[in-house]
Amino acid sequence: MDIKKEIAELNQELIDLRRDFHKHPELGFEEFRTSEIIANYLKECNLEVKNIAKTGVVGLLKGSEPGFTIMLRADIDALPVQEKNDISYKSIYEGKMHACGHDGHTAMLLVAAKVLSKHRNEIKGNIKFIFQPNEEDAGAEIMINEGVLENPKVDAALGLHLWSPIESGKIGIGNGPIMASSHYFKLTIKGKGGHGGAPHLSIDPINCGMHVMQAVQAIQTREVDALAPTIITFCKLQAGSSPIIIPEQLEVEGSIRCLHEGFEEVKQRFERIIRCTCEAHQAEYALEIKCGNILLNNDTIMAERVKVVAMEVVGPRNITQSNINVMLGEDFAEFAARVPSAFYFLGVGNKEKNTNYPHHHPFFNIDEDVLPIGVEMHIRGALEYLNRK
Ligand SMILES: [Zn+2]
Ligand SMILES: [Zn+2]
Incomplete structure (x- = not known):
């Protein structure tokens, strides 16, 4: 399977998805439109699809042989921020904006699900794609209470955040406490x-x-x-x-x-x-x-696995330890407290492209050229875990 080539073929779709979510931002637990698009997309990929936690969606990809289950998570909510960017896909909803990159998270995980679904026969175990509502205010716990970590039981989890303090295309990964x-x-x-x-x-x-x-x-x-x-x-x-x-x-x-x-x-x-x-x-x-x-603590072994994957995807020079420990909170911590997990960052900061504004800023935007890297990280992250275990 030539992962890079398969992702490249879906590049336009990836950008279109991201821009569509960007144009139609929905606040926590109001992501009805977003959630419907996600569910339909996953159904077309022949995944088992379930709605959870009001506006959350879970897609399950069962491999051809039984094995472990890895969960990949994207958050889908926008923020009560009035967008000031002058772009063709600017938010059309007054006072709402994807100012944290969750539009990109959603698009990347959907495309990763599509690529992986074509390779079901080469997968041992299961991949759970979860699209979490309301990250900005504790949506993860509700998903857990509604059983997202069960049936099949999740053995490990990976989460990815696009991150403007990190230079475009670099991967930031660390062990132990990373978000406060x-x-x-x-x-x-x-x-x-x-x-x-x-x-x-x-x-x-x-x-x-x-x-x-x-x-x-x-x-x-x-x-x-x-x-x-x-x-x-x-x-x-x-x-x-x-x-x-x-x-x-x-x-x-x-x-x-x-x-x-x-x-x-x-x-x-x-x-x-x-x-x-x-x-x-x-x-x-x-x-x-x-x-x-709660504190977001990365599991040492899972963080090492992400590093191994990042070596392959972006090379050792593009792996960074800077700007990854922050005093901001992230509710992926709820998953990380229950199963071995790693949360890592993909840099989108590029001064020339004006994508170095802080998260939650009215001028926040992402460097779309890095989106295929995120897709590849999801795909290889899942395969690396399932194949090695
Ligand atoms: Zn945020
Ligand atoms: Zn965020």
Whole structure:
């Protein structure tokens, strides 16, 4: 099987699919159009197709002989971003855009499924192609709860993200923790309102809150090893209504991100500093913390397998370890926590083509010339796993 040639023959189809998804972006759990196109495409490839998790789709390719099952995952959702690109396939939906590359993910995995489906007779075991809705807000867990890892039981998983911080055509792969856990918090500091000119008669929640926001920043380095990346950011503050009235309370929201296993410890320190600072200021507080994403940990053996495949597809000079550890979350982590998995990046950053904007930016776009590389990575990744095991 001449993989490169077969992919090249489908190059126009690959680009057309991607541009069509780009033009019609749908937000998490609203990917009805996208999901229908995916399901029809997979049916035409003679795969067993199932809808799952509202707008998710699973296609199962059974090889000619029994064996292990590998899962390949693409996420299909868009973002609430107004596109500013001036391109023929610009989003036609107001305020919605594929600003993370998931349009490319969907197209690449569909074409990979088509190529692999023609070689059913050479495949031992099964390949599960999963098209996940709502990556930007926890769609993976729902797919798992609805049984995506069962029937047949998934033995390993691979996920690929197009990545603008990496130069076009390079593959970024690493072992261990690669994308951070993220937890969102809401902190309410309760004081006692009063006159701005007589603060000694009130309990000023804003003054207390400022001390809290400063103090918790010392957790990284002073309480957690500087080599265990930890970020605490405050992104929303709400208090007061007038320049002469001390408000009753201050509400702040933000996130805690850890690229290490020690979130519970960070959380305890965070709470302790809030408790003690509030006590010092005679204020009371309420704290809610919820999990956004768990830590994405790559399995060492699976990551090695991706490296072997990448050597073949792009060559050793185009494999990079830079820009692959990020403090952003990725819900592929839910699969990686349950089966040996690797998540890797394919660079789309090219200054000349204006494809080096950050993800989620209104000018975000991808270098389409790398899409065939992603297709080949999917195909060889699956074959390498099934043949070697
Ligand atoms: Zn994103
Ligand atoms: Zn993404």
